[in-house]
Amino acid sequence: MSVLVFVEGDELSLQALTLARTLGEVKAVTLDGPYAPAAWAAAIVEASRGMDAIVAAGSDHGNELLAHVAARLDQPFAANVTAVDGDVVTRVRWGGSLIEQARLHGSPKILTVAPHTQPAAEAVPVERLVVPADADASVRVLETVSESGGGVSLRDAKVVVSGGRGVGSAEGFAIIEELAGLLGGAVGCSRVVTSAGWRPHADQVGQTGTKISADLYVACGISGATQHIAGAKGAKKILAINDDAEAPIFASADYAVVGDLHEIVPAISAELRRVRGQ
Protein backbone atom coordinates (compact mmCIF):
# COMPACT_ATOMS: atom_id res chain seq x y z
CA MET A 1 0.00 0.00 0.00
CA SER A 2 1.33 3.48 -0.84
CA VAL A 3 0.66 6.17 1.75
CA LEU A 4 0.90 9.93 1.24
CA VAL A 5 1.62 11.70 4.53
CA PHE A 6 1.30 15.46 4.94
CA VAL A 7 3.78 16.66 7.57
CA GLU A 8 4.60 19.93 9.26
CA GLY A 9 7.67 20.50 11.36
CA ASP A 10 6.07 19.34 14.59
CA GLU A 11 5.98 16.38 16.94
CA LEU A 12 2.41 15.43 15.96
CA SER A 13 3.48 14.94 12.34
CA LEU A 14 6.21 12.51 13.44
CA GLN A 15 3.58 10.61 15.45
CA ALA A 16 1.36 10.46 12.34
CA LEU A 17 4.31 9.01 10.39
CA THR A 18 4.53 6.18 12.90
CA LEU A 19 0.98 5.05 12.21
CA ALA A 20 1.29 5.71 8.46
CA ARG A 21 4.29 3.35 8.28
CA THR A 22 2.17 0.50 9.65
CA LEU A 23 -0.05 0.91 6.56
CA GLY A 24 2.58 0.72 3.86
CA GLU A 25 5.25 2.59 1.98
CA VAL A 26 5.29 6.22 3.00
CA LYS A 27 5.82 9.33 0.90
CA ALA A 28 6.05 12.46 3.06
CA VAL A 29 5.08 15.83 1.65
CA THR A 30 4.74 19.36 2.96
CA LEU A 31 3.92 22.88 1.78
CA ASP A 32 5.17 26.29 2.77
CA GLY A 33 4.23 29.92 2.38
CA PRO A 34 1.10 31.45 3.91
CA TYR A 35 -1.27 28.72 5.10
CA ALA A 36 -4.12 28.41 2.59
CA PRO A 37 -6.21 25.33 3.43
CA ALA A 38 -8.22 24.89 0.22
CA ALA A 39 -5.21 25.52 -2.04
CA TRP A 40 -2.91 23.28 0.01
CA ALA A 41 -5.55 20.56 -0.14
CA ALA A 42 -5.58 20.89 -3.93
CA ALA A 43 -1.82 20.26 -3.94
CA ILE A 44 -2.24 17.22 -1.67
CA VAL A 45 -4.96 15.83 -3.94
CA GLU A 46 -2.64 16.21 -6.97
CA ALA A 47 0.18 14.43 -5.13
CA SER A 48 -2.14 11.64 -4.00
CA ARG A 49 -2.92 10.32 -7.47
CA GLY A 50 -2.46 6.56 -7.46
CA MET A 51 -1.90 6.45 -3.68
CA ASP A 52 -3.94 4.13 -1.45
CA ALA A 53 -4.09 6.32 1.66
CA ILE A 54 -3.67 9.94 2.72
CA VAL A 55 -2.59 10.59 6.31
CA ALA A 56 -1.85 13.67 8.43
CA ALA A 57 -1.63 14.57 12.11
CA GLY A 58 -4.90 15.12 13.99
CA SER A 59 -3.83 18.72 14.51
CA ASP A 60 -5.65 21.94 13.74
CA HIS A 61 -4.14 22.05 10.23
CA GLY A 62 -4.09 18.28 9.65
CA ASN A 63 -7.79 17.79 10.36
CA GLU A 64 -8.71 20.84 8.31
CA LEU A 65 -6.57 19.95 5.28
CA LEU A 66 -7.74 16.34 5.07
CA ALA A 67 -11.37 17.44 5.42
CA HIS A 68 -10.78 19.63 2.35
CA VAL A 69 -9.05 16.73 0.59
CA ALA A 70 -11.97 14.41 1.40
CA ALA A 71 -14.50 16.98 0.23
CA ARG A 72 -12.63 17.42 -3.07
CA LEU A 73 -12.41 13.66 -3.63
CA ASP A 74 -15.93 13.04 -2.25
CA GLN A 75 -14.54 10.32 0.01
CA PRO A 76 -15.08 9.59 3.70
CA PHE A 77 -12.51 10.91 6.20
CA ALA A 78 -11.81 9.49 9.65
CA ALA A 79 -10.39 12.09 12.06
CA ASN A 80 -8.21 11.24 15.07
CA VAL A 81 -7.52 7.59 14.41
CA THR A 82 -5.44 5.53 16.87
CA ALA A 83 -5.19 2.23 14.96
CA VAL A 84 -6.01 0.75 11.56
CA ASP A 85 -6.85 -2.89 10.83
CA GLY A 86 -7.77 -3.40 7.19
CA ASP A 87 -10.87 -1.27 6.58
CA VAL A 88 -11.58 -0.87 10.29
CA VAL A 89 -10.29 2.21 12.09
CA THR A 90 -10.23 2.88 15.81
CA ARG A 91 -10.78 6.56 16.52
CA VAL A 92 -11.47 8.84 19.44
CA ARG A 93 -14.77 10.54 20.19
CA TRP A 94 -15.59 13.06 22.93
CA GLY A 95 -12.03 14.38 22.97
CA GLY A 96 -10.74 10.93 23.92
CA SER A 97 -13.37 9.99 26.50
CA LEU A 98 -14.85 7.38 24.18
CA ILE A 99 -13.43 5.10 21.48
CA GLU A 100 -15.19 4.22 18.23
CA GLN A 101 -14.50 1.37 15.87
CA ALA A 102 -15.73 2.14 12.38
CA ARG A 103 -15.46 0.78 8.87
CA LEU A 104 -13.83 3.34 6.60
CA HIS A 105 -15.22 2.69 3.13
CA GLY A 106 -13.88 4.34 0.02
CA SER A 107 -10.50 4.83 -1.59
CA PRO A 108 -8.05 6.34 -0.96
CA LYS A 109 -8.32 5.91 2.80
CA ILE A 110 -8.19 9.40 4.31
CA LEU A 111 -7.39 9.70 8.01
CA THR A 112 -5.65 11.79 10.64
CA VAL A 113 -3.81 10.35 13.63
CA ALA A 114 -4.99 11.24 17.15
CA PRO A 115 -2.32 13.30 18.97
CA HIS A 116 -0.14 11.57 21.57
CA THR A 117 -1.34 8.04 20.77
CA GLN A 118 1.80 6.98 18.86
CA PRO A 119 5.51 7.37 19.49
CA ALA A 120 7.27 9.85 17.20
CA ALA A 121 8.98 8.36 14.15
CA GLU A 122 12.42 9.46 13.03
CA ALA A 123 12.26 12.23 10.47
CA VAL A 124 12.15 11.13 6.81
CA PRO A 125 12.94 12.97 3.57
CA VAL A 126 10.08 15.34 2.78
CA GLU A 127 9.05 16.52 -0.66
CA ARG A 128 7.90 20.12 -0.90
CA LEU A 129 4.68 20.41 -2.95
CA VAL A 130 3.66 23.36 -5.08
CA VAL A 131 0.10 24.68 -5.10
CA PRO A 132 -1.47 23.99 -8.53
CA ALA A 133 -1.77 27.13 -10.68
CA ASP A 134 -5.56 26.85 -10.89
CA ALA A 135 -6.10 26.35 -7.13
CA ASP A 136 -8.04 29.02 -5.25
CA ALA A 137 -5.72 30.51 -2.61
CA SER A 138 -8.06 33.35 -1.67
CA VAL A 139 -8.63 31.88 1.82
CA ARG A 140 -5.18 32.23 3.35
CA VAL A 141 -3.44 33.69 6.37
CA LEU A 142 -2.98 37.39 5.59
CA GLU A 143 -1.12 38.31 8.75
CA THR A 144 -0.29 36.91 12.17
CA VAL A 145 -0.84 39.22 15.11
CA SER A 146 0.74 38.61 18.49
CA GLU A 147 -1.53 38.04 21.44
CA SER A 148 -1.16 40.22 24.47
CA GLY A 149 -1.02 38.43 27.79
CA GLY A 150 2.08 37.45 29.70
CA GLY A 151 2.42 34.86 32.41
CA VAL A 152 2.93 31.15 32.14
CA SER A 153 1.10 29.52 29.24
CA LEU A 154 -1.54 27.06 30.36
CA ARG A 155 -0.61 24.53 27.69
CA ASP A 156 3.07 24.37 28.63
CA ALA A 157 2.98 25.07 32.40
CA LYS A 158 4.69 22.49 34.66
CA VAL A 159 2.01 23.03 37.29
CA VAL A 160 -1.59 24.06 36.74
CA VAL A 161 -3.79 25.02 39.68
CA SER A 162 -7.37 24.98 38.55
CA GLY A 163 -10.72 25.93 40.05
CA GLY A 164 -14.27 24.79 39.34
CA ARG A 165 -17.78 25.52 40.49
CA GLY A 166 -16.69 24.92 44.09
CA VAL A 167 -14.57 28.09 44.05
CA GLY A 168 -17.87 29.95 44.15
CA SER A 169 -17.05 33.29 42.51
CA ALA A 170 -14.55 35.24 40.41
CA GLU A 171 -13.10 36.70 43.63
CA GLY A 172 -12.71 33.19 45.03
CA PHE A 173 -9.90 32.61 42.51
CA ALA A 174 -7.52 34.78 44.60
CA ILE A 175 -6.43 31.69 46.59
CA ILE A 176 -6.01 29.66 43.36
CA GLU A 177 -3.88 32.47 41.87
CA GLU A 178 -1.81 32.67 45.03
CA LEU A 179 -0.95 28.95 45.00
CA ALA A 180 -0.27 28.94 41.25
CA GLY A 181 2.01 31.96 41.72
CA LEU A 182 3.98 30.25 44.51
CA LEU A 183 4.53 27.22 42.27
CA GLY A 184 5.40 29.29 39.19
CA GLY A 185 2.43 27.65 37.49
CA ALA A 186 -0.63 28.69 35.53
CA VAL A 187 -4.23 29.18 36.67
CA GLY A 188 -6.82 26.99 35.00
CA CYS A 189 -10.54 26.48 35.42
CA SER A 190 -13.47 24.32 34.33
CA ARG A 191 -16.11 25.14 31.72
CA VAL A 192 -18.66 26.01 34.40
CA VAL A 193 -16.34 28.84 35.46
CA THR A 194 -15.89 30.34 31.98
CA SER A 195 -19.61 30.00 31.21
CA ALA A 196 -20.35 31.97 34.40
CA GLY A 197 -17.88 34.65 33.29
CA TRP A 198 -15.64 34.21 36.37
CA ARG A 199 -12.53 33.59 34.24
CA PRO A 200 -11.69 34.16 30.54
CA HIS A 201 -12.06 31.23 28.16
CA ALA A 202 -8.27 31.21 27.69
CA ASP A 203 -8.04 29.73 31.21
CA GLN A 204 -10.37 26.81 30.49
CA VAL A 205 -8.96 23.29 30.72
CA GLY A 206 -11.14 20.89 28.75
CA GLN A 207 -12.31 19.34 25.52
CA THR A 208 -13.30 22.78 24.20
CA GLY A 209 -10.54 24.62 26.08
CA THR A 210 -6.83 23.98 26.52
CA LYS A 211 -5.33 20.49 26.70
CA ILE A 212 -2.57 20.68 29.29
CA SER A 213 0.63 18.66 29.71
CA ALA A 214 1.65 19.65 33.27
CA ASP A 215 3.69 17.50 35.65
CA LEU A 216 1.04 18.21 38.28
CA TYR A 217 -2.56 19.31 37.87
CA VAL A 218 -4.31 20.52 41.02
CA ALA A 219 -8.08 20.43 40.50
CA CYS A 220 -9.90 22.42 43.20
CA GLY A 221 -13.67 22.20 43.48
CA ILE A 222 -13.96 20.54 40.07
CA SER A 223 -16.48 17.69 39.80
CA GLY A 224 -14.65 16.00 36.92
CA ALA A 225 -17.01 15.98 33.94
CA THR A 226 -15.66 14.07 30.92
CA GLN A 227 -15.45 17.40 29.06
CA HIS A 228 -12.97 18.58 31.70
CA ILE A 229 -10.97 15.35 31.96
CA ALA A 230 -10.43 15.43 28.17
CA GLY A 231 -8.28 18.54 28.74
CA ALA A 232 -6.65 17.48 32.01
CA LYS A 233 -5.62 13.89 31.27
CA GLY A 234 -2.39 15.00 29.55
CA ALA A 235 -1.07 15.89 33.04
CA LYS A 236 1.36 13.34 34.51
CA LYS A 237 -0.29 13.49 37.96
CA ILE A 238 -3.64 14.86 39.10
CA LEU A 239 -4.37 16.01 42.66
CA ALA A 240 -8.05 16.63 43.34
CA ILE A 241 -9.32 18.75 46.20
CA ASN A 242 -13.05 18.39 46.68
CA ASP A 243 -15.51 18.34 49.58
CA ASP A 244 -17.60 15.64 47.88
CA ALA A 245 -15.84 12.32 48.41
CA GLU A 246 -18.06 10.84 45.69
CA ALA A 247 -17.07 13.40 43.02
CA PRO A 248 -16.17 11.73 39.68
CA ILE A 249 -12.86 13.66 39.65
CA PHE A 250 -11.50 11.21 42.22
CA ALA A 251 -11.83 8.42 39.63
CA SER A 252 -9.46 10.35 37.33
CA ALA A 253 -7.09 11.64 40.03
CA ASP A 254 -3.90 10.10 41.40
CA TYR A 255 -4.13 11.93 44.74
CA ALA A 256 -7.04 13.33 46.70
CA VAL A 257 -7.67 15.69 49.56
CA VAL A 258 -11.24 15.66 50.81
CA GLY A 259 -12.55 18.88 52.31
CA ASP A 260 -13.25 22.56 51.74
CA LEU A 261 -10.90 24.03 49.15
CA HIS A 262 -11.36 27.47 50.76
CA GLU A 263 -9.47 26.14 53.79
CA ILE A 264 -7.16 23.64 52.10
CA VAL A 265 -5.72 25.79 49.30
CA PRO A 266 -4.57 28.65 51.60
CA ALA A 267 -3.16 26.04 53.99
CA ILE A 268 -1.05 24.57 51.15
CA SER A 269 0.20 28.07 50.25
CA ALA A 270 1.06 28.73 53.89
CA GLU A 271 2.88 25.41 54.20
CA LEU A 272 4.87 26.13 51.02
CA ARG A 273 5.94 29.49 52.48
CA ARG A 274 6.81 27.83 55.78
CA VAL A 275 9.06 25.15 54.28
CA ARG A 276 10.74 27.80 52.15
CA GLY A 277 11.36 29.86 55.30
CA GLN A 278 9.33 32.80 54.01
Add this chain to the structure above:
Amino acid sequence: MRILVCVKRVPMTGGKMVLTADEQAIETKHLGFTISPHEECGVEEAVRLVEAHGGETVVLTLGPAEAEEQLRDCMATGADRGILLKTDGADWDAQSTASAIVDAVRTLQEDAAPFDLILFGNESADTGNYQVGIRVAHALGLPVVNGLKKIELQDGSVRCERDAGGARDVYVVPTPAVLSVLEGLNLPRYPSVPGRLRAKGKPLAVVEPARPAQKLEKLRLVVPPGQGKQAEILGRGPEAAAKVVELMQSLGVA
Protein backbone atom coordinates in the same frame (compact mmCIF):
# COMPACT_ATOMS: atom_id res chain seq x y z
CA MET B 1 -27.91 39.88 7.22
CA ARG B 2 -29.14 36.32 6.92
CA ILE B 3 -27.28 33.77 9.00
CA LEU B 4 -27.68 30.00 9.24
CA VAL B 5 -26.24 28.23 12.28
CA CYS B 6 -25.91 24.44 12.25
CA VAL B 7 -26.02 22.70 15.62
CA LYS B 8 -26.06 19.13 16.95
CA ARG B 9 -27.98 17.58 19.84
CA VAL B 10 -25.56 15.81 22.19
CA PRO B 11 -25.97 14.30 25.66
CA MET B 12 -24.61 16.08 28.73
CA THR B 13 -22.25 13.28 29.68
CA GLY B 14 -21.37 14.26 33.24
CA GLY B 15 -18.64 12.33 35.00
CA LYS B 16 -18.70 8.91 33.38
CA MET B 17 -19.34 7.34 30.00
CA VAL B 18 -21.85 4.47 30.17
CA LEU B 19 -22.80 2.60 26.99
CA THR B 20 -25.97 0.84 25.96
CA ALA B 21 -25.82 -2.97 25.98
CA ASP B 22 -25.40 -3.13 22.18
CA GLU B 23 -22.36 -0.79 22.39
CA GLN B 24 -23.91 1.47 19.75
CA ALA B 25 -24.58 4.57 21.85
CA ILE B 26 -24.11 6.31 25.17
CA GLU B 27 -26.77 5.30 27.70
CA THR B 28 -28.80 8.51 27.94
CA LYS B 29 -31.68 7.36 30.17
CA HIS B 30 -30.48 9.62 32.98
CA LEU B 31 -28.88 12.38 30.92
CA GLY B 32 -30.04 15.75 29.69
CA PHE B 33 -29.18 17.05 26.23
CA THR B 34 -27.55 20.17 24.90
CA ILE B 35 -25.67 21.33 21.81
CA SER B 36 -21.90 21.27 21.36
CA PRO B 37 -20.14 24.13 23.21
CA HIS B 38 -18.60 25.58 20.03
CA GLU B 39 -22.07 25.78 18.50
CA GLU B 40 -23.47 27.71 21.46
CA CYS B 41 -20.96 30.41 20.55
CA GLY B 42 -22.03 30.17 16.89
CA VAL B 43 -25.66 30.83 17.83
CA GLU B 44 -24.66 33.72 20.11
CA GLU B 45 -22.48 35.30 17.41
CA ALA B 46 -25.26 35.08 14.83
CA VAL B 47 -27.79 36.63 17.21
CA ARG B 48 -25.38 39.48 18.04
CA LEU B 49 -24.66 40.16 14.35
CA VAL B 50 -28.37 40.26 13.56
CA GLU B 51 -29.02 42.52 16.56
CA ALA B 52 -26.35 44.90 15.23
CA HIS B 53 -27.11 44.75 11.51
CA GLY B 54 -30.71 43.52 11.25
CA GLY B 55 -31.80 40.36 9.46
CA GLU B 56 -32.53 36.86 10.57
CA THR B 57 -30.87 33.92 12.33
CA VAL B 58 -32.00 30.47 11.22
CA VAL B 59 -30.87 27.48 13.28
CA LEU B 60 -30.69 24.01 11.71
CA THR B 61 -30.07 20.57 13.11
CA LEU B 62 -30.05 17.01 11.83
CA GLY B 63 -31.31 14.70 14.53
CA PRO B 64 -34.25 12.83 16.06
CA ALA B 65 -37.64 14.46 16.74
CA GLU B 66 -36.38 15.27 20.26
CA ALA B 67 -33.79 17.64 18.76
CA GLU B 68 -36.64 20.17 18.56
CA GLU B 69 -35.73 20.83 22.20
CA GLN B 70 -32.29 22.09 21.13
CA LEU B 71 -33.75 24.23 18.33
CA ARG B 72 -36.20 25.80 20.83
CA ASP B 73 -33.27 26.44 23.21
CA CYS B 74 -31.47 28.29 20.41
CA MET B 75 -34.64 30.24 19.60
CA ALA B 76 -34.95 31.13 23.30
CA THR B 77 -31.56 32.85 23.11
CA GLY B 78 -32.52 34.78 19.98
CA ALA B 79 -32.58 32.62 16.84
CA ASP B 80 -35.64 33.49 14.74
CA ARG B 81 -36.65 30.13 13.37
CA GLY B 82 -35.61 26.50 13.17
CA ILE B 83 -35.17 23.73 10.63
CA LEU B 84 -35.18 20.12 11.82
CA LEU B 85 -33.77 17.53 9.44
CA LYS B 86 -35.50 14.68 11.17
CA THR B 87 -33.86 11.27 11.49
CA ASP B 88 -34.98 8.04 13.15
CA GLY B 89 -32.25 8.52 15.76
CA ALA B 90 -29.52 6.57 13.95
CA ASP B 91 -26.11 8.22 13.56
CA TRP B 92 -25.40 9.93 10.26
CA ASP B 93 -21.78 10.11 9.16
CA ALA B 94 -20.25 13.47 8.28
CA GLN B 95 -20.64 13.00 4.54
CA SER B 96 -24.36 12.25 4.69
CA THR B 97 -24.92 15.00 7.26
CA ALA B 98 -23.20 17.56 5.04
CA SER B 99 -25.14 16.39 2.02
CA ALA B 100 -28.50 16.74 3.84
CA ILE B 101 -27.53 20.23 5.01
CA VAL B 102 -26.53 21.24 1.47
CA ASP B 103 -29.93 20.09 0.15
CA ALA B 104 -31.68 22.05 2.90
CA VAL B 105 -29.67 25.21 2.22
CA ARG B 106 -30.44 25.00 -1.49
CA THR B 107 -34.14 24.66 -0.73
CA LEU B 108 -34.07 27.52 1.78
CA GLN B 109 -32.35 29.77 -0.77
CA GLU B 110 -34.79 28.96 -3.58
CA ASP B 111 -37.27 31.65 -2.65
CA ALA B 112 -35.29 33.79 -0.22
CA ALA B 113 -32.03 35.72 -0.13
CA PRO B 114 -28.92 33.54 0.20
CA PHE B 115 -27.32 33.26 3.63
CA ASP B 116 -24.51 35.77 4.19
CA LEU B 117 -22.92 33.44 6.71
CA ILE B 118 -23.30 29.75 7.49
CA LEU B 119 -21.84 28.99 10.93
CA PHE B 120 -20.71 25.63 12.30
CA GLY B 121 -18.93 24.54 15.44
CA ASN B 122 -15.36 23.55 14.58
CA GLU B 123 -16.14 19.95 15.58
CA SER B 124 -19.05 18.33 17.36
CA ALA B 125 -18.61 17.37 21.01
CA ASP B 126 -19.53 13.74 20.42
CA THR B 127 -18.22 12.38 17.11
CA GLY B 128 -15.57 15.07 16.53
CA ASN B 129 -15.37 14.57 12.77
CA TYR B 130 -13.96 18.04 11.95
CA GLN B 131 -15.42 18.16 8.45
CA VAL B 132 -19.13 18.93 8.03
CA GLY B 133 -18.66 22.70 7.54
CA ILE B 134 -15.86 22.18 5.02
CA ARG B 135 -17.91 19.66 3.02
CA VAL B 136 -20.89 22.03 2.96
CA ALA B 137 -18.69 24.92 1.79
CA HIS B 138 -17.21 22.80 -1.02
CA ALA B 139 -20.61 21.69 -2.25
CA LEU B 140 -21.96 25.25 -2.22
CA GLY B 141 -18.79 26.76 -3.71
CA LEU B 142 -18.25 29.06 -0.71
CA PRO B 143 -15.04 30.06 1.07
CA VAL B 144 -14.58 28.45 4.50
CA VAL B 145 -12.41 29.34 7.49
CA ASN B 146 -12.02 27.09 10.53
CA GLY B 147 -11.15 27.43 14.20
CA LEU B 148 -12.35 31.00 14.69
CA LYS B 149 -12.10 32.91 17.96
CA LYS B 150 -13.08 36.32 16.52
CA ILE B 151 -15.32 37.47 13.67
CA GLU B 152 -15.68 41.06 12.45
CA LEU B 153 -18.08 42.00 9.72
CA GLN B 154 -16.71 44.44 7.15
CA ASP B 155 -18.29 45.75 3.99
CA GLY B 156 -18.93 42.63 1.91
CA SER B 157 -16.36 40.59 3.77
CA VAL B 158 -15.57 39.13 7.14
CA ARG B 159 -12.30 39.40 9.09
CA CYS B 160 -11.55 36.26 11.10
CA GLU B 161 -8.99 35.44 13.77
CA ARG B 162 -7.75 31.99 14.69
CA ASP B 163 -5.34 30.87 17.44
CA ALA B 164 -1.87 30.05 16.18
CA GLY B 165 0.23 29.02 19.17
CA GLY B 166 0.38 32.23 21.20
CA ALA B 167 -0.52 34.45 18.22
CA ARG B 168 -3.55 34.95 15.99
CA ASP B 169 -3.74 34.20 12.26
CA VAL B 170 -5.93 36.66 10.36
CA TYR B 171 -8.08 35.80 7.36
CA VAL B 172 -10.37 38.08 5.37
CA VAL B 173 -12.94 36.36 3.15
CA PRO B 174 -15.81 37.68 1.08
CA THR B 175 -19.37 36.87 2.13
CA PRO B 176 -21.26 34.65 1.65
CA ALA B 177 -18.94 32.37 3.58
CA VAL B 178 -18.92 29.31 5.83
CA LEU B 179 -17.24 29.84 9.22
CA SER B 180 -16.43 27.18 11.83
CA VAL B 181 -16.10 28.66 15.29
CA LEU B 182 -14.63 27.71 18.64
CA GLU B 183 -15.81 28.23 22.19
CA GLY B 184 -14.31 31.45 23.52
CA LEU B 185 -15.55 33.43 20.50
CA ASN B 186 -18.01 35.08 22.89
CA LEU B 187 -19.80 34.39 26.15
CA PRO B 188 -23.23 33.00 25.22
CA ARG B 189 -26.23 34.42 27.04
CA TYR B 190 -28.60 32.29 29.08
CA PRO B 191 -32.20 32.04 27.84
CA SER B 192 -34.59 34.33 29.70
CA VAL B 193 -38.09 33.25 30.74
CA PRO B 194 -39.73 35.59 28.17
CA GLY B 195 -37.21 34.26 25.63
CA ARG B 196 -38.34 30.71 26.35
CA LEU B 197 -41.98 31.71 25.97
CA ARG B 198 -41.32 33.49 22.68
CA ALA B 199 -39.37 30.48 21.39
CA LYS B 200 -42.49 28.29 21.64
CA GLY B 201 -44.23 30.41 19.01
CA LYS B 202 -41.35 30.72 16.55
CA PRO B 203 -41.60 28.84 13.24
CA LEU B 204 -40.03 25.42 12.97
CA ALA B 205 -39.92 23.48 9.70
CA VAL B 206 -39.41 19.73 9.62
CA VAL B 207 -37.86 17.88 6.68
CA GLU B 208 -37.20 14.13 6.58
CA PRO B 209 -34.15 13.42 4.43
CA ALA B 210 -33.35 9.84 3.42
CA ARG B 211 -30.29 8.31 5.09
CA PRO B 212 -27.76 7.14 2.50
CA ALA B 213 -25.35 4.22 2.96
CA GLN B 214 -22.74 5.17 5.57
CA LYS B 215 -19.17 5.43 4.35
CA LEU B 216 -17.70 5.93 7.81
CA GLU B 217 -19.78 3.20 9.36
CA LYS B 218 -19.82 2.97 13.14
CA LEU B 219 -19.33 -0.63 14.31
CA ARG B 220 -19.11 -0.29 18.07
CA LEU B 221 -18.17 2.06 20.89
CA VAL B 222 -15.72 1.28 23.68
CA VAL B 223 -15.09 3.06 26.97
CA PRO B 224 -11.33 3.54 27.15
CA PRO B 225 -9.46 1.97 30.05
CA GLY B 226 -8.29 4.35 32.74
CA GLN B 227 -11.70 5.48 33.97
CA GLY B 228 -12.19 4.41 37.54
CA LYS B 229 -8.72 5.04 38.98
CA GLN B 230 -8.47 4.86 42.76
CA ALA B 231 -6.98 8.12 44.00
CA GLU B 232 -4.62 7.94 46.99
CA ILE B 233 -6.19 10.00 49.76
CA LEU B 234 -3.55 12.33 51.23
CA GLY B 235 -5.87 13.52 53.97
CA ARG B 236 -8.92 15.48 54.95
CA GLY B 237 -9.15 19.24 55.41
CA PRO B 238 -6.31 21.77 55.81
CA GLU B 239 -4.27 19.31 57.91
CA ALA B 240 -3.41 17.58 54.62
CA ALA B 241 -1.32 20.61 53.53
CA ALA B 242 2.00 19.17 54.74
CA LYS B 243 1.42 15.94 52.81
CA VAL B 244 0.48 17.93 49.68
CA VAL B 245 3.68 19.97 49.87
CA GLU B 246 5.72 16.78 50.36
CA LEU B 247 4.06 15.39 47.23
CA MET B 248 4.84 18.56 45.28
CA GLN B 249 8.47 18.34 46.38
CA SER B 250 8.71 14.69 45.39
CA LEU B 251 7.29 15.55 41.94
CA GLY B 252 9.84 18.35 41.64
CA VAL B 253 7.30 21.12 41.24
CA ALA B 254 7.60 22.90 44.61
